[in-house]
Amino acid sequence: MKGIKRKLQIELSENNSQLIDRYDMEMVRQSIAIATRQKHLRTLLGLSRMLQKDWEDVTKHDMENLVYEIIQKHSDESGKETNYSYDHKKVLKIFIRWLRLGSREFVEVGDPPETAQIRMRRVKDKIIREDMLTKDDISRLLHVCGENGRDRALIDCHYEVGTRPGEILSILIKHVKFDQYGANLHVDGKTGPRTVRLIKSTPSLASWMSNHPFKNNPDAPVWINLNKNHYGEQLTYPAARAMFARRAKMAHLEKRVNLNMFRHSEATNSAKFMTEAQLRKRHGWSPESKM
Numbered sequence: 198m199k200g201i202k203r204k205l206q207i208e209l210s211e212n213n214s215q216l217i218d219r220y221d222m223e224m225v226r227q228s229i230a231i232a233t234r235q236k237h238l239r240t241l242l243g244l245s246r247m248l249q250k251d252w253e254d255v256t257k258h259d260m261e262n263l264v265y266e267i268i269q270k271h272s273d274e275s276g277k278e279t280n281y282s283y284d285h286k287k288v289l290k291i292f293i294r295w296l297r298l299g300s301r302e303f304v305e306v307g308d309p310p311e312t313a314q315i316r317m318r319r320v321k322d323k324i325i326r327e328d329m330l331t332k333d334d335i336s337r338l339l340h341v342c343g344e345n346g347r348d349r350a351l352i353d354c355h356y357e358v359g360t361r362p363g364e365i366l367s368i369l370i371k372h373v374k375f376d377q378y379g380a381n382l383h384v385d386g387k388t389g390p391r392t393v394r395l396i397k398s399t400p401s402l403a404s405w406m407s408n409h410p411f412k413n414n415p416d417a418p419v420w421i422n423l424n425k426n427h428y429g430e431q432l433t434y435p436a437a438r439a440m441f442a443r444r445a446k447m448a449h450l451e452k453r454v455n456l457n458m459f460r461h462s463e464a465t466n467s468a469k470f471m472t473e474a475q476l477r478k479r480h481g482w483s484p485e486s487k488m
Contacts, residue, residue, distance in 0.1 A: 200418070200431050201238045205217055212252075232385055235363065239433060267282050289312065290312045338352050340448070356459050360393060373419060441454050
């Protein structure tokens with residue numbers, strides 16, 4: 198959280214920085230998971246860059262222009278909604294609802310005029326068996342990582358644990374515990390904190406952790422940005438997505454390779470030998486979630 202909050206202070210106006218900090222305090226009071234808070238703050242940073250004015254002064258026209266930019270920047274090749282554009286509009290509506298009406302909850306206050314007309318289309322991910330990542334795909338991805346221990350460990354670990362992208366990307370050094378069986382990752386997602394067991398990918402993770410530049414700082418992100426301008430900061434979702442796509446291109450994989458596909462693939466593999474209760478516990482699914 199420190200990294201994104203520092204960015205907000207540096208890049209945004211004092212008014213916007215303080216406003217978003219108050220919004221984060223509201224999320225804390227509502228016991229919103231750290232991963233969700235980080236996602237909202239990073240999204241609001243990106244939206245603030247697009248907006249180029251104080252949030253308290255926004256008009257309905259500003260919101261229309263902002264949604265236009267979101268679609269232009271984050272829709273797919275055909276102009277249709279993506280999970281990324283959907284999430285941006287969702288965060289925007291929640292934030293403006295809180296700003297104008299004092300609550301994040303639609304059922305309590307509805308939507309203000311500025312965002313009442315914003316429509317979101319839930320993306321239906323049609324995944325077929327051929328889309329799933331195989332062990333051979335992962336071997337090829339790991340091979341092209343070469344000496345990059347971070348990329349190797351992230352790809353290896355994410356394929357084994359299949360967490361939500363925000364959960365795997367937000368873990369800190371102190372959230373990793375090694376033992377005689379492998380390692381435990383303490384993740385925190387939208388259904389609350391849980392511990393996930395690692396076995397097969399433990400060597401990759403142990404190698405990266407032993408060479409981690411900030412391994413002695415328990416509050417340092419496990420997955421850090423290695424670029425000079427943002428060195429040591431938590432690897433963001435866009436940066437991780439770009440890395441996965443780059444490694445897939447290097448490995449000459451034709452199928453989609455993204456963080457969510459890793460989760461789908463792992464869940465499909467685990468379903469072959471886990472009970473429904475075990476699957477829900479491992480993946481952080483609520484009793485109401487469709488499997």
